[in-house]
Each structure stands twice: as C-alpha cells, then as structure tokens.
Amino acid sequence: MDAPFLINKKPDDKQLEAIKSLSDAKDPILFAILGDLSGDSKYADCALLVTRERILTYDFSRDECTHSIAFSDIEEIFNKRMYGNGVMRVRLRDGTLHNIFRFTFSVAALCDATVTYVNEIRNGTAPKEAFDTIDATYQKLLSVCPKCGRTLSAPGVPCINCMNKRKLLGKLAKYLKPELPILIIAVIISVITTAIALVPPLLTQTLVDTILPDQRRDLLMWVSILLVVIHIIRYALSGIRGYMLRVSGNKVLTRIRCEVYEKAQHLPMRFYDKTSTGAVINRISGDTATLQAFMLRVTQEVVVQFFKMVGIILVMLIINWKLTLFSLFPVPIVVIGSRIFRQRIAPFYRRIWRRSSAVTSTLTDTIPGIRVIKSYTNEKQSTERFASCVEEWRVTDSKAGKILNAYPAIVNGLIACGTVIIWSFGGNLVIDGMQNPAIANISVGVLVSFISYASMFYEPVNFFANLSDSTQSALASTERIMDILDAEPEHDFGKGNTNADLGGRIEFKNVSFSFDRTKKVLKNVNLVIEPGDIVGIVGTTGSGKSTLVNLLLRYYDHYDGQITVGGVDIRDIDMEYYRSRIGYVQQEPMMFHDTIFNNIAYGDRHFTVDEVINAADIANAHEFIIRQPDGYDSMLGERGVGLSGGERQRVSIARAMLRNPKMLVFDEATAAVDSETEHLIQDAIEHLISGRTTIMIAHRLSTLSKANKIVVVDNGEIIECGTPQELMEQKGKYYRLVQIQSMSDKVAAERRAENFG
Amino acid sequence: MKRLYIDRYTGKLERTDLYFVRLTLKDGTVLEDLEPRRLFPITRPNMFITLLDRNEKEAAFVRDLTEIDDASRIALEECFAEYYMIPKITHLLNADEKFGALSWSVDTDRGRISFQIRNRNSDIKKLWGTKRVIIRDSNDNRYEIPDVDALDSHSKHVLFSYL
Incomplete structure (x- = not known):
C-alpha cells in the first residue's frame, strides 16, 4: 500500500489507515514523519503529519491523535535539540507552550525541515515553494543507504557497499x-x-x-x-x-x-x-x-x-x-x-x-x-x-x-x-x-x-x-x-570540467554545514568574494572560519547550499584541476621526508630548477636554504635537517607560489612564529598575493593589513562583513578585536622597550 | 572570571519548563530560564553541572548534586531526564551483519529498538577501566550498557565479538 504523501519510511497497513483517517479530501496530508518516541520519550511508534492548514501528531501505541494544531493558532514553533533526542515545541497564540513531538536524531533533519516549512507558510511563502524544500529533504534522506548510511550517487539506486x-x-x-x-x-x-x-x-x-x-x-x-x-x-x-x-x-x-x-x-x-x-x-x-x-x-x-x-x-x-x-x-x-x-x-x-x-x-x-x-x-x-x-x-x-x-x-x-x-x-x-x-x-x-x-x-x-x-x-x-x-570516494561529479575560471568571483549561497548532524558548524552563510579581493576571515577559535575554508577547498562536500567560483558550483568542477589551482598554506605545514627541492616541487616534478629557486626566493626561503650544507638537496624530516617553524612556513609558501595559483588560502599562516619571522613571511605573502584572490584566516589582525575586506565569523554565522574602515566605523565585534589586540601589542611593545632600555 | 557556585546555602532551583530551571539566590536575585547541562554526561553525570542562560553563557555552576538541597536536586534530575536520552541497554536481542552493515536490536529501559552502527570499531566503545559500554548509532543517537558483566549470557554472546 503506497502512501499518497511524503513519508520517511513505509508505514504498516494499520498505521496508514490511522493516518488516512485524520485527513480528508479538503485538507489532505502533505507529508508525514514516522517517529520513534512517545511524549514521555519512551520508544513507541508515532507520527507527525502536516496538512495544508494544520500540524497533527498521532501516537500509534495509544491509537489517538495527540495534537492537532492549526497554523493560524501558532505563535511560535521551534525544535529543541537535546542529547540523543529532540522535541518540537509550539507556543500558541493563547501563550501556552506544547511539546508536540519527541524525536530521536534519526528523524531530526525532517523535524527541522518541518519547522522551517511551517514558519515559511506562516510568513506567507507560497506553499509550492515551501514544499520544494521539504521534498528535497525527503529526497536527500532517501538518497542515503538505509542499511549503511552511505550517501548514494542518486536517490533510490542500490547501495554500492551493501550490494558488493x-x-x-x-x-x-x-x-x-x-x-x-x-x-x-x-x-x-x-x-x-x-x-x-x-x-x-x-x-x-x-x-x-x-x-x-x-x-x-x-x-x-x-x-x-x-x-x-x-x-x-x-x-x-x-x-x-x-x-x-x-x-x-x-x-x-x-x-x-x-x-x-x-x-x-x-x-x-x-x-x-x-x-x-x-x-x-x-x-x-x-x-x-x-x-x-x-x-x-x-x-x-x-x-x-x-x-x-x-x-x-x-x-x-x-x-x-x-x-x-x-x-x-x-x-x-x-x-x-x-x-x-x-x-x-x-x-x-x-x-x-x-x-x-x-x-x-x-x-x-x-x-x-x-x-x-x-x-x-x-x-x-x-x-x-x-x-x-x-x-x-x-x-x-x-x-x-x-x-x-x-x-x-x-x-x-x-x-x-x-x-x-x-x-x-x-x-x-x-x-x-x-x-x-x-x-x-x-x-x-x-x-x-x-x-x-x-x-x-x-x-x-x-x-x-x-x-x-x-x-x-x-x-x-x-x-x-x-x-x-568500497567506501564512497570524494565525489568528482565534475570530472573533466576544467572550464571554470578559478580567478573569478567566489560566492557562498546559503551554505550550512555540520560534521555529525548534532551541531551546525556553519549556519546559512552568504558571502561574495570578488576577483582580486584580499579577504580576511576573523573570529574566535571554533567559530567556523577554518570550516569555511575547508568547504572552499572541497574537503567536505555534503553541505547544504552552494559555493560557486566564477559562476560554477565547485562540486561540478574537476577536483584535480580545482585543487591544483588553489594555493593552500597551513598553520603547521607538513614537510615530507624528502629533499627541500622535492618538498617545494611537491606533487609535480615537472618544475624546472629555476622555477623552484625563483619561488623559494620570492617566499624568502632561498636565503636560509643556501646556508644549508646540502642546499636544496637537504633531507627534511626524521634525522634530516630540522627547519624552524618559520622556515617550514616559508617552504610551504614557496610550494604554493610555484603552482601559480588563481586563488590563495592562508590558514593562520603566521600564528606560530615570532614577529621578525612573521615580517619575513608577511613579505613573502605579499609577493604571492599580488592580483590573486586571497583568503586569509588570521588571529593576529596585523596580518590583515593588506585586506580590503574583512569577514567576522561567530558561532557559524557571518556577523560582520565589509572593508576594514567600514567595520571600524560600525564599532562592532571587529572594532573590539582590533582594540583588544592593539592594546596588548602596546603593552608588549612597552615591555620590550623597558627591557632594552 | 569568577564562577557562581551554587550549593544548598547559596541558591535554590525550581523546574519551570521541560528543560529550564529558575535560580533563586540567597540575596533574592532570581535568574530565569537557565538550562542545566552536564559537563561530564558520560563519566560524571551527577557532578559538574553548568547552568546556561538564554545566550548559552554560563550563569551558575553546581559542583555536585549532593551539595544542593533535595528539591533543587530533583529539579535538575527531572530536567536531565528530559534532556539526556541515553537509553540503557538491558538485553541485546540480535546483531545482524548482513551486507557489511551492523544492525542491532536491543531492549532498553525505554523500550525495544533497532539501530544501525556505522563503524563498529569507533562507535562501540568500552570506557577505559570500567564495565560500561557507550554506543553511537548511525544517526548519532547514544546508548549505554551500564555493566557488561551484568548482561545475560545471550547478550554477552552477541556483544562479545564487538568489544
């Protein structure tokens, strides 16, 4: 027996009868969620039903309709995610608060979509449009293998893993x-x-x-x-x-x-x-x-x-x-x-x-x-x-x-x-x-x-x-x-598509992301980065700034929303082509057990010696490399030459430089080095970024002196965005951060002056 | 920053909602809508409880449930009963490994349930030096076996190869 409405899993005949008895031709059920918790959070079969005008809940173990609330009576509807379970709560116009539906995380995504749907309807969004989101959520749920939870290449196809x-x-x-x-x-x-x-x-x-x-x-x-x-x-x-x-x-x-x-x-x-x-x-x-x-x-x-x-x-x-x-x-x-x-x-x-x-x-x-x-x-x-x-x-x-x-x-x-x-x-x-x-x-x-x-x-x-x-x-x-x-590899749906202009405009459209579904790391992020922009991303640790960059680098593809570069969804661009044109400099760059030369030319041995030396020179790395007895042949890693943090950083900048990338990403590149080295690195970075779209994550705001755009991320959301001057005038979070840092810089400078004096 | 510690002499808690409490301090100050959270939900569920305000900032702190008066303790325990859902597995009925995916059906203190475990190496964890086992299913729901030794022999047999 097939249900004429969206449902997350197949109900048995009795349940379907019960659900059907609640609706009539005038107000048919649009979608239903079969949940697994009763009101007192015991395991029990129950359902949440949404029609055109109301939201209903049904408890199969007691065979009764527990709530039936018209949208017009709702003052506020929200989900509270707790630990291992969640609850959908409704505040009615008369001020009373009702816990209408308890759920485990198995159906949490659907419950969230339901709340969004009800709110959209109440705000006057066309039912058709609001329903599309619901439909997409259901589709996404179905495109996950119910047996192993792996994302399928298309909804409904047999899971590669389970089949094989x-x-x-x-x-x-x-x-x-x-x-x-x-x-x-x-x-x-x-x-x-x-x-x-x-x-x-x-x-x-x-x-x-x-x-x-x-x-x-x-x-x-x-x-x-x-x-x-x-x-x-x-x-x-x-x-x-x-x-x-x-x-x-x-x-x-x-x-x-x-x-x-x-x-x-x-x-x-x-x-x-x-x-x-x-x-x-x-x-x-x-x-x-x-x-x-x-x-x-x-x-x-x-x-x-x-x-x-x-x-x-x-x-x-x-x-x-x-x-x-x-x-x-x-x-x-x-x-x-x-x-x-x-x-x-x-x-x-x-x-x-x-x-x-x-x-x-x-x-x-x-x-x-x-x-x-x-x-x-x-x-x-x-x-x-x-x-x-x-x-x-x-x-x-x-x-x-x-x-x-x-x-x-x-x-x-x-x-x-x-x-x-x-x-x-x-x-x-x-x-x-x-x-x-x-x-x-x-x-x-x-x-x-x-x-x-x-x-x-x-x-x-x-x-x-x-x-x-x-x-x-x-x-x-x-x-x-x-x-x-058999694990699903990184999706490369755009294999062969090398038409995108990676120097083009970068756009985050309604991007939301969570690692494990329990906590959203990024919430509805919208961001536009114009070609040639130098963007500084600022925020406290854990605010989601690294995640933002991780998504741009395509380390994670299962986010909601869209990221486009030059007008093309990055998930539709050939992965190898895409990544090879982005220069990424990390906070603690990884050095491989190989010569300095190979560490700079890492990943592509077609570079000429001149190119490598040139890149090292621009990155201010050449000067310390020539002091090594083995020069560019020095082995790094265990029992090899130990490079200092700043030196390694410069090698990794040379690495990025060599690739002549269209887009540059610095993830706290100067966080772990002293001010003098920072200056050298800063200098290297400036050589590198000329004319390229650059994204810099930074704790030290001094690193961002060249930035023409600052994005302040807090708790997964972009709270401020604009030129440094604009943000200073706004006197918001960025202003406060600058104040705090210049104060501590001043203190540090005074202390230094005292010591030398 | 100074932490506002609550004990039986300095403050009282009342449950005002599914997961909110009201804190009344000795000097008469009232803090509404505080959300109690365990800081060690697995290892020390009855100690180190933080009370968050609407902005998820810590407003007060309870070091130990035994340090507050009974009414306040019950208020917190009631909130936790709603907030934390870690069903205790009493019997393991069946573990099915067909198609490479691991699926368990169990009896818990909240009723019978079946769930999938995505990674049997990392999602079934025995706590270091204890008899407790914490399980995470493919949807991030948590389950607990409070004492492995107390399980019946069939359950032990089912569990055996996953520990």
Missing part, C-alpha cells in the same frame, strides 16, 4: 586473474607431485611382501634408486612451485596494497574524521598481507589437498575397501568438530585484531607526541597505558589460544586413535591370513602401506578442518580492506 559485500570473494578473484596462468601451472605441478607421492607406499608394500622375504638384493637396489628419484622429482617440483607462487603472490600483494593505498588517498576527510590513521595504516600493511597469503596459498592448497584426498581414497579402496572404511571412521567427527569450532573462533579473531590494532594506535598516537610526554613527565603513565593495551591483547589472545590449541589437540588425538584402529583391525586380518592361508586377503606389506596412506590421508582432512581458521582471519581482513575499497 555479498560478492566479497568474487571481488578477490579479480586480483588473482592476471596470475591465472601461473596459478594453473602451479596446480598442475602440485597434482603431479601429489600423484608421485602416492607411489612410495606401493613400493613399500612390494618391499615388505616380496623383496625382504625373498631376499632379492637386486630388486632392493632398483626400488631404492626409484624411491630416490621419486623423492628428488617431488621436492624439486614443489620447490619450483613455491618459487612461482611467491613471485605471483608478491604481484598480487603489490596490486592490492597499491589499490587500497590509492583508494585511501581519495577518501573524503569525513572518513578520516572517524577512522584513526593508525587503523588505516594497519589495514594497508597488515590486512593486505593476510589476504594475499590466503588467496594464494590457501586457494591453491584447497585444490591440491582435494586431489590428494581423492587419490588416496581411490588407492585405498582398490587395495582393501573394508580397511578403508575403518580408517575413515574418525573423519566425520573431525569435520563436525571443525564446524562447531568455526562458530566459536570467529569472534575471537575480531577481538584479537581489535586489541592489536589498539596497540598500534597507541604507538602511532604517542611516539610522535614524545615531546609532550617528556615535557609533562608523563612517561610512566603512557608506559602504563601502553602496557595495559598490550596486556588486554595478551589476555584476549591467550583466551583464544585455549580454543585454538584445544582443537588441533583433539583432532590429532582422534587421528592417532584412527591409526591404532587400522593396526588392530588390519593386524587381525593379517594374523587371520597367516593362520588360515585359504582366506588370506591382506599381507603385512598391504597393512604397512595402508598405515602410510592413512597418515597421508589425514593431511588433507586436517587441512580442510583448519581451513576455517585461515578463512576466518582472511574474511575479517577482507572486510576491513573492503571497508576502504
């Missing part, structure tokens, strides 16, 4: 495909070696039954030579096979690693906000190796061991079927045991992985921060914390060790007992035959060869029983790798 997980192993096959010829050769070799391996017991049989009793020394020599040849061929072949597998295994591993790494490069910042970098590193280095081992060794072995098993059973059946049945007796027990084992062990693998990844995370979090640890003499605590991480891993792994080892012990015990059965039953048959030659059906040689076959037979059985082991850990690794491979 089913074909997890099919995906892995893709990596094996190029190695297929080698894999097939390897399998053929193993089938040959397996077949050869079946020969020695037959020879042993002849040895025991014919050669030894008949004292045939000539035959003994020939059989011995034959056995030696067989063994040489067998082990030589398996050596060759091992080498082949290693070579192609490395190829597969390289491919997976590079692919995962490449994918990790293109994941949106959202992914890294949620996943610690240590975990990602672990997946790229550790999990890929597990996967490779599984795909090659294990999949090969499956084929080989299967042939071995079939071969042995055939040979055994041909020799003596009764004895065969007896020797196979423990097999079902082993197989059933392995099934039970598989279910038990799966959670342990996850736990162990999680613990060891916690250990790695602790490492990657603390070792780089060793200065802080030392300065706060926190060595003991961090050691303790690390120790307890390792301890947790040890406990978990030891617990798992119990099950992990009990199982093979049981299996091996059963197998040993199986051999005893063959000895006792087969031994009886042999003795029977000796006592009564008429019924002789088994010789000592047959029994001996049978014992070797039986022990050989348990190798594949053991393998298949333990297969669950490697399969489980490989599947867990696959899952984690696929988590990266």
